[in-house]
Amino acid sequence: MIIIEKLTKVYGEVRAVKKLNLEVYSGEIFGFLGPNGAGKTTTLRILTTLTKPTSGCVWIKGFDVITQPLQVKGEFGVVQQHLSLDRELTVWENMELHARLHHIGGVERRRRIAELLDYVELSQYANQIVENLSGGMKRRLMIARALIHRPKLLFLDEPTVGLDAQTRRRLWELIRRMNLDGATVFLTTHYIEEAEALCHRVGIIYQGQLIALGSPLELRQQVGMTTVETLSDNKDPDYHYFSDRAAATAYVQSLPPEVKTITTRDSNLEDVFVELTGRKVGDD
């Protein structure tokens, strides 16, 4: 579905993306996980034709994104990280404009807008000015808008950032449903739980480089399925990784008594990130 080769983007002194190689398969939910400033949005902007790369190639469904932007543009839907609605227009008018831009005519247009507003539960707000909607509603409208031309590929840039837990879960449901309905989803996130709960495969990006790639399970297996946290006085916790509980328990029993707090738990993607970078995803 998407093939990225040696993709590099340089902004002045900043190397936002470095020699990125990646393939996203048809039908999957792929998660691009990384801290703020890792290069997620930059990559997404290149994939969606908004930014030209410094070097490297991208193909979407066989079209070259850099030389055939017009062919590529009809193939995907995008929900950007920042709000990108015309706030002077109503919910319906935003949808209408986008439908026209995608050359969807007359009756079909009205039918699809009504259907999609229903899908994201915004039907009763159709005639509201966007400015007056809540954050979660604006997000849902952006998703509905991205679906108007029934794209088989969806880009979602930090779709749930800034939303409360309940709205986030509803959005996850929506994303799963869209995936079941046949859409390939490429999403970025800096939430560990989001990548784990939602994505079939995860690529971890850090300082513009892809440092790990695989299913959440595979990635956890790489560091070890069980994590032991030990805490000595006045220090950050130390993490120790083990392939299974038995090995972890053996280790804990062998520890000297001055090592204080000890937790034994399943490893998660945060551990993968810490192991690879020495930092937490949430650190800036």
Place this chain on the structure above:
Amino acid sequence: MSPLLYLLAFGYGLGRGMEVEGVSYLEFVIPGIIALTAMTTSFNSAGMKLNVDRLFYKCFDEILMAPVSPLSLILGKSLIGVLRGLIVSLVFLIIGIAISPMKVSPLFILPLLLTCFTFSFMGVLAALLAKSHQDMATFSSLVLLPMTFLGGTFFSSSQLPQALKVILYIIPLTHSSQCLRAVTLGQPFPWLSLLAIVGFGLAFFVGCVMVLRRASV
């Protein structure tokens, strides 16, 4: 609003009893003010909303990601300026006729329409290049304001020394004023000026296409 003030200040205030090129100053200045109106209305209508859409609402990105060619995109963004420019300058034309009878032929509409297109393209170009809202205001005061006073609206180029004439002729608005004025005063139509308007318009349009093609950042 400002064209009405110009009309009051320059047409009535300054110009009473004055004559330029053998006609009353009022007759001279009204077609110039219509050209000026077309310029500012078209530029602002096409430029301001695009500027806000691009930098504040960010919804211009969405249009850039839709399967629409740069050509139709620029044309679409300009048409709002053309439409508003035409409406406002036609309203002003009617006011002008009421104040001082003028000759108006179909040939009046052609340069007016082209003027609206040219300055709409210019507005779109400025909005595409602007990195902030301030940039638009700066562009207005650095480009539009000097054009307002130098663009052949308020005085005749025939009174100027040669060196200044050259400056006048590289200003697009001068050519619009001259075309409109020639029609209302019943003088021979300056086809070369019409060509110049088209030339400026094409240049701005090509500029827009190039900015969109480059479309990095």
